[in-house]
Amino acid sequence: MPRLGRLRARKIRFQRLTPWLLLLPALIVIVPLFAGGLAAGLLRSFNYMPVIGLDSPNLAAYSALLRDDEFLPSLLLTTYIALTSTVIASLLALGAVLMIRRLNAGRSLINFLLQLNLTIPHLVGAVGIVYLFSQSGSFARLALHAGFINEPQQFPALIYDPAAIGIILVYVWKELPFIALILLASLQQGGEEFEAVARTLGASRWQVLRFVTLPNLLPALLASSMIVLAFTFGAYEIPALLGAYYPAPLPVLAYRKFTDVDLASRPEAIAISMIIAVLSLIFVLLYAHITRRQIEN
């Protein structure tokens, strides 16, 4: 009897350990790479790197950034790009999802079309946007043949433009299906019963949308749009390819400083990356806070 008890205790202990053991491979990757890398970057942004003789940490890189004329415009531009892309993509995705669920025939075709570009990399999307929307792209050529314009400059500047239209176009094109997909998945998890109940209790179509469907979708919408916001805030390749030279979004500015011939710019580059990381973290926390409140309500 005591022997059996010990065995059982051991078995229970092992069962408690199992999830951790299974998590171990993931943790081995995440902890050193994530925490270790972040810590190394943070130290470097404080000018602390004993290996090369920098052993008195300071805030020089951060104060240099505040004095840099380009930093503030760059921060504003990055925020503008991320917010605009996220809001447009979210609204369009929400609209698309509400339309799709009313379809009977062709629904799977629309679903397929919607998901198709999830497999296409951002870079390929950016090249496509250049071919279509640049001042010598397909649309400009069509406009020329149709006689709307006489030379490339007359076509509106949509790429490399201060309003970052090209960048926002790529992000909307790419993130809309992602948000829509999450919303569709969330709708399939039992939203329809509540709507049916509301209808049987006499709610109008608008009331069902306002008081049942939208609240039901909100957590998924917030979750996916926060992911998109954090991503578009920190992504480098699209603004690097389609952005104007000045001001450059933060990730591009960080890269330019990192590859500056003047090695003193490197801590500044890493400081920008740290600021991007902190702001992305704030977005995620904000999201967690809002969804918790929504769910509690």
Add this chain to the structure above:
Amino acid sequence: MLNVQLCQLRLNKLNPLQALILFFSITLLTPTTVTAASENEFADDSWDEIVAAAKGGEVNWFMWGGSDDINRYVSDFVGGLLKKRYDITLNRVGINDTVEAVNLVLGEKEAGNTDSGSVDLIWINGENFRSMKQGDMAFCGYLDAMPNNALIDWENDSIANDFGVPVDGCEVPWSKAQFAFAYDEKRTDTPPTTIAALIDWVTKNPGRFTYPAPPDFSGSVFVRHVFYHAAGGVKNLLVDFDQALFDEVAAKTWQILNDMKPALWRAGRTYPQSITQLDQMFANSEVDITFSYDPSSVGLKIENGSYPATTKGFVMTDGTIGNTSYTLIPFNSPNKAAAIVLQNLLTSDEAQYQKALPEVWGTMPAIDLSRISDEYKDKFNTLERHPSVVSEAELAEVALPELQSSWITAIEEGWKENVAR
């Protein structure tokens, strides 16, 4: 459901934080064993010993990857010979700016990686060479062991000094280049042939000219042409960096470039970010003038159909800047013997001739043509240039030297501060 997981996976992969972290951890996790490598471990070896040590090796060559023709020459012709004759595999790593390779080596040095770096060879010159030399990151002093070193004229100042910095056996010349412009006869009757005329032409043809933002190397060298013009010639500038002189000439240069701005493409509110983008804009008739540090590229681009056949190369009668570019082995390359064999192959008359063929690359040889075999002397003598490319003689007549790299860095910085915004 699977789809949701898939796209979560995708977003995870692209999460900015993780990308950032991965980036830093690469520096953090590189091995930190420090072993003192002797500076010229190959100096006393015979060539056969080096070739034997190199056999079966691999060379990671980091080089500017913006030209398909150059890439093809390196990967196919050079890579093919290297494999066939020496059993060495060539990995061409294309980069946008040489400083990326310099940064990589610097990061490895900071992390204490002295013998297992990821870069075996860099196509380099100018300020990047200065950085490598100043940071003790170049592998030097093995040139005597290399047979084709005999073909290099080290007495020539433009070979022995890289943008004013003595080479000191730390790199091997590979190519010579000289800046040239190009226009389309169909769109422009007579192109401007002095910098002053060009400035005038730009204001009279608004929206039809621009230049890539420095530090793109072609954009940077264009700004230097204006700088030379503002200084009234290059003569006074061929000295160590002089702040007072720089301030005086720079003020005039920024004035000219800022005055030009409203007449530039997009009214100077933005600039192309690379020479590749400018070339594409020229090909698409968005601008009427392009330029290149590689005059023969005009011929290649006409042949491959990206430029119209009516495109013509031209030079400024007040001069265009020329330079020599080199290959350099970083101090921590784990494949030095293989990299040396590659450098030797690159400086052979055979490889330099292939590189000079107009349909391959058409660039000027960096070896002394009076020292090569008679067979290749004949071949070089009968080499035909593409009719649209500026002739060798015309180029030589207007060649201007490069400044010391400290000047160039200051000009690039100043442009960013005073013109870009």
